[in-house]
Structures are given as structure tokens and as C-alpha cells.
Amino acid sequence: MGFTLQMAALATLAILPFGIAAGLALARYTGPGKGALETFLSLPLVLPPTAVGVVLLELLSRRRFPGSLFASLDIEVVFTWKAVLLATAVMSFPLLVRSARTAFEEVDPRLVGMARSLGASPTRAFVRVTLPLAWRGLLGGSILAFSRALGEFGATVMVAGNIPGQTRTLALAVFHESQSGRDERAAVLAGVTVALAFAALWVTEWIARRRSVGAA
């Protein structure tokens, strides 16, 4: 369980800067190609995780770029914890982006405009105005992404394999125990995932409730 939590946390942290950037871009950008960008970023949400796994395996193939780059640097990704990180990050990313986007859209652009007209640089306006107003939504999105990362299976099992002690997350362990005929053990592990998911989602809902109360 510790490994699973570690990987989910790392994955969430890893996608945070990209998720925030993407959310901001989608909230603010109104030019051409926005629809395509939105759709592309949302793909892992809707695609079968195994399809995402196949794509990742192809990208990591040692025979061509970018996998060949890792190979030449002697970095192993497939069948290691790095693959777990990659798979969970990719699958959780769209959830974070969507939450971030909503959070930024709820920030009154006039407030940002006022800050800018008073002389604040875009960065300062973002840090001093946008972020403080959007942080709850971002936090909720992060926890949602974290929960998704906790439960990620399809892409992970394909790219990272189900290696005990090295890449076997809770979700993979449930599968393995079930496959090996140890149904009671599988049920116990599944119960743990239910408890974790419940806790994570409850906190997300609580944050969402606090937001609607706080936004006066």
C-alpha cells in the first residue's frame, strides 16, 4: 500500500505544473484549435486504459524514438517503477486539467484585469489574484487525480508489469491475487482500495462544498 500511495502522490505532483498550465490555457485561450486541444488532452479519460498502455509501450520501444533515447542513456522504464509513474500520470492528467480549467474559469477576469491595470505583471497577477481564488478547485482536482492514480490498472499492468515488490500497486495486487485463485486475499485488498478511494473522494467533495460556501 505504501508503494501505491507513493507512486500516486509522485504522479500527481509530476502532472501538477502541466495540469495547471493546461487548465489555464484552456480557460483563457479562445483561438483556433482550442477544441482539438481540449479533446486531445481529455483522451486518456475516455480511451480504454489498455489502449493507452499500447501507445505508451510503442513510445517506450527501444527500437525508435523516444524509447531509443532512454535506451541509449541506459535508463530502463518498462517493467520498472518509472513506468508505473508514467502510466498513472498520463491516466490522471485529464482529471486534473478539467478541474483546473473549471477553477480558472471561475476566477472573475475583471479582477485580473484590475490587477494588471494597477501595474501588476501577468505573473504577479496570476500569483496574487488568480491562484488564491482558484486554489480550492486546484486542490480538489489534485485529489481527484490522486484517487485516479491510486486505482490505475490497465495502462500500468501493460507498461510496468505486475512485479511483486517493484511495480505491484494495490490495483495490480488485487488482480494478481484473484488470478491466482486467492479470492479472500483479493477481497481484502479490494477493501483497502475502497477505503482509500472513499477517503479521497470524500475530501474532494468537502473541498467542493467549502468552495461554494466561501465564494461570496
Next chain:
Amino acid sequence: MRRVSPGWSHLLGDGLVITALGLACSGALKSVAADDLLLFAAASLTDAVEELGHSFEEQTGQTLRISVGSTANLARQIRAGAPADVFFSADERQMERLRAAGAVRPEAIVPVLSNALVVIVPTSAAQTLTSPEELLGFPRIALADPETVPAGVYAREYLETRGLWAALASRVVPTLDVRGALAAVEAEHAPAAIVYSTDAALSRRVHVAYAVPPEETPSIVYVLAPLRGGHSSSRALVEHLVSRRALDVYERFGFVRLRH
């Protein structure tokens, strides 16, 4: 917003159409399923049973569906109630578990084939090992899950007798079945794997680096049995799968015949 409430006759009409469609679909599916013979076979037998399945269908006119996968997974499905009629297992252990669960009659179990183990590497990194100790040079080795899947269990037993298992256990990448281990090497995601010689023979993207000598190979026995309460044509299929013609097919794929 104007609310539109559908008239009751509308709902009834829709409901009838949907029910009719549903019944038609389920009826169609049922008629397909009830007639079919269902064979569960170990992954390593995929190509052989496909060929023999076609000849069986041609000869008898009986529709046959085949589900291949890891023997362990298939046995688990059968114990959970999967409607298989015949089971072709890659080891006696899984078949014995089914016998103990009352799913097969002991006198109906037929040993058919044996196999050999080989170490494979990608053709792009072709090399030859002079001894199994050289396996220690690989950072990772793909095996069908050594806990339950026959191919992995046989490989583990072999490595244990050579005193190599303790050192290699942490490097094992367990795959769902033996073909998964083969695929891992074909795609060069794993630098080596231990699979059956019959699997290695089917792939041009892998190279046999070491063939486990027969005297060091654990006893590999593929057993076949019809499942209790199965289709009336189960016996016919079993006979087809152990016929002279079938044995020739297995031999062509590289299996060792236990029957003559």
C-alpha cells in the same frame, strides 16, 4: 421551459419494442451458445488447437469455440463455473485441482504431450549461453507467473534445481501467460525469457540462447479431459485431439508426444 410528458401509450409502445428487441437478441445469443462446444486450452497450444479445431469442425460439422490463456486462469474460470466442455491443461497440477473440485472424472484425464524449456533473447541481441548461470547476467527475465502458470512454474522448478532461483527471483517479470513472456522479448521490453521451445519456434523475433537439457527439465505433462456435465460432443473432441492426425500436428509444432 415547456415540459413535455409522453403519453402512456407512447411509453408502452416503446417498452414493447425494447422488450421485443431484447428477447430477440438474447434468443439469438442463446441459440448460438447452447450448440457450441467450448474448449479451454493452454496458451502454448494456441496454434495447434486452432488448426485441430478447424479440422474438427470440418469433420463433424460441430461448431467449436476455443478460449486460450494461462492454464491457471482457465482452471480458475472453470472452478468459478465457466461453461467449458473440454480442458487442455499444460500441467497436471491444475487438472488435479479440478478433479478435487469435482469438475472432471479422474479416469477421463488423458496425458498427451510434453515440451521443452528454452531461454530466449531478442534476435537483435542474439547470444548463446553456455550455462544457465549466465542468466545472472540479465537484469530482468520474463516468465509466465511462476506462482501458478505452468510455464512459469516449470521454469522456476528448473532454476531451483540449478540453485539459481534465489538470485533470479527478484529479477523476474511475471506475465499472464507464456505468450506474454514471449511477447515481452519480441518487443525487447525484457532482455530474456524462459518459454517453451514450441513458443520460441513460432517467433522470428526471438533467438534461442539456451536449450534446457531434457535430463534437467522438470516433468512437463499436458493433460486433456472432458469436463463433467459438458456438451455431448466433448468425447468426440477429446478423441480428435489425441488422434494420430492430431499427434502429427503437435509434433510439427515441436511438442513431444506422450502417446503413439
